Structure formats: structure tokens, C-alpha cells
Amino acid sequence: QKEVEQNSGPLSVPEGAIASLNCTYSDRGSQSFFWYRQYSGKSPELIMSIYSNGDKEDGRFTAQLNKASQYVSLLIRDSQPSDSATYLCAVNMERNTGFQKLVFGTGTRLLVSP
Amino acid sequence: DAGVTQSPTHLIKTRGQQVTLRCSPKSGHDTVSWYQQALGQGPQFIFQYYEEEERQRGNFPDRFSGHQFPNYSSELNVNALLLGDSALYLCASSGRVTEAFFGQGTRLTVV
Numbered sequence: 042q043k044e045v046e047q048n049s050g051p052l053s054v055p056e057g058a059i060a061s062l063n064c065t066y067s068d069r070g071s072q073s074f075f076w077y078r079q080y081s082g083k084s085p086e087l088i089m090s091i092y093s094n095g096d097k098e099d100g101r102f103t104a105q106l107n108k109a110s111q112y113v114s115l116l117i118r119d120s121q122p123s124d125s126a127t128y129l130c131a132v133n134m135e136r137n138t139g140f141q142k143l144v145f146g147t148g149t150r151l152l153v154s155p
Numbered sequence: 156d157a158g159v160t161q162s163p164t165h166l167i168k169t170r171g172q173q174v175t176l177r178c179s180p181k182s183g184h185d186t187v188s189w190y191q192q193a194l195g196q197g198p199q200f201i202f203q204y205y206e207e208e209e210r211q212r213g214n215f216p217d218r219f220s221g222h223q224f225p226n227y228s229s230e231l232n233v234n235a236l237l238l239g240d241s242a243l244y245l246c247a248s249s250g251r252v253t254e255a256f257f258g259q260g261t262r263l264t265v266v
Contacts, residue, residue: 045197075254075255077257083259083260084243084245084257084258084259084260085198085245085257086257087254087255087256087257090254129197129198131197135211139251139252140186140203140205140210140211140249140251141186141188141247141249141254141255142188142200142203142211143188143190143198143200143247143255144200145197145198145199146197147195147196147197148197
């Protein structure tokens with residue numbers, strides 16, 4: 042079993058729709074979770090972090106965490122063509138140290154059509 | 156405030172050669188981590204430097220080595236390059252209890 046799993050996609054949504062991206066992880070003790078956006082040929086850009094169960098909203102983005110189910114998701118409301126990118130889920134394997142040792146999924150490619 | 160900067164942006168090397176990649180962390184960050192991202196894959200953790208010491212290492216051979224300088228900048232060295240080392244090499248900087256931010260990466264091509 043991979044440590045962090047994502048559907049590779051592509052996930053295709055029309056402009057203005059809600060895009061839902063999902064991620065599962067294997068280490069039940071993981072404490073911090075991140076979503077990075079990566080445009081083709083570019084480096085990952087942090088868009089959301091989440092540490093507690095429930096929802097965290099930032100503009101059009103909502104991250105959801107369910108530690109019991111070992112599940113993290115990212116919702117993008119009012120999707121725009123500029124949101125077309127690969128979205129990487131990352132889990133910090135460090136616990137209680139303040140350091141970041143990230144394990145990434147393979148990423149989900151999102152395509153938003155005008 | 157300058158973010159994480161890496162150099163060079165692109166590099167072409169021949170099998171068997173050695174390469175050095177450089178990274179300057181974001182202002183206020185003291186920890187540098189290096190990741191390798193092969194095409195179509197997520198980044199994989201190579202190692203992490205803090206206080207000029209390697210504090211964590213991923214599943215990479217000893218051909219991969221690094222260094223951190225007193226100003227927190229870092230180098231990644233790869234010896235005896237293989238074709239399979241062709242990838243995007245990413246540097247991430249972080250402070251204690253802060254998220255990790257990536258540089259623009261170095262695209263290494265081994266021919």
C-alpha cells in the first residue's frame with residue numbers, strides 16, 4: 042500500500058463547477074496535511090494546509106480532513122481554466138518535531154474547460 | 156522578501172559525471188529539504204539539513220550527498236550520474252512549525 046494515494050485523473054470539470062480532489066494516507070498517526078498545486082513544468086506551490094479534523098476554507102478552496110478515515114480532500118469552488126494543474130496531496134511524516142518531511146501522492150490532474 | 160531560489164534552472168550532464176545543485180532558503184527559514192520529482196510522479200524526499208547537519212534521509216543511494224552552510228543555503232551533489240537521475244530537483248525551505256515552500260527547481264537531464 043502506498044503511503045499517500047491519489048487518483049491520477051484527469052478530472053475534467055466545466056468552468057464554474059466544483060472540483061473535488063481526494064487523497065488517502067496510510068499512517069494513522071499523521072498530524073499535518075498539505076495541498077500543493079503544480080503547473081506543468083513548474084514547481085509545487087502551497088495552497089492549503091490542514092491539521093485538525095473538519096473543514097478549512099481559504100477563498101475558493103476548502104480542505105477537508107477526516108483522520109478516522111485517513112482521508113483528505115480539496116474542494117475548488119467556481120473552478121476557472123487557470124485552476125487547470127496537477128494537485129499534489131502531501132502528508133508530513135514527522136510528528137511533534139516542527140520539521141517537515143513530506144510524502145507526496147502522485148497528484149491528480151485537473152482540467153477546467155471554458 | 157525573496158522566496159526559495161535554486162540554481163541552475165536547467166542542466167545537461169553526461170552519464171558518470173558529477174553535478175552540484177544550489178539552494179537559498181526563504182528568509183527566516185533554517186531548514187532545507189531536497190526532493191526528486193520524476194516525470195508523472197510526486198516529489199520524493201532525498202534528505203533534510205538543519206544546523207549544517209543531515210537530520211533525515213530518504214531512500215536514496217550514497218551517490219546523493221549534501222551540505223548546508225552557516226547562512227542556511229544548501230547544496231545537493233550527485234556523483235556517478237545515471238540516466239535514471241534525470242528529474243526535477245526541488246529544494247524546500249521551512250522554519251520550525253512552518254509549512255514548506257519550494258524553489259523553482261532544477262531540471263537535470265542526464266544523457
